[in-house]
Amino acid sequence: MMGKMSGRVAPRVKEAMVRSGTLMVGYQPLPHKQAVNFFRLVFTAVPPLGRAEVDYMLDEIERLGRDL
DSSP states (O other), rough: SSTTHHHHHHHHHHHHHHTTTTTOOOOEGGGGEEEEEEOOOOOOOTTTOHHHHHHHHHHHHHHHHTTT
C-alpha cells in the first residue's frame, strides 16, 4: 500500500534511531518499486556482520516503525 504516508515512514524511523542512538541508516527513493523512500543499509566488510547484527537492524526498524 503505497500512499502519502509511505514516504514519511523511513525519515521518521531514521530520526527515532538517531535520537535513541541505536543505528544510523539512510533512505532513498526506489522509483521502479514506486517507493518514495526506502531504507538503505550499508554493511562493512571488516569486521564482517553476522545474522544477529542484521536481525537486530531489521528488528529495530520494525520496533521504531510499529506505531507510525
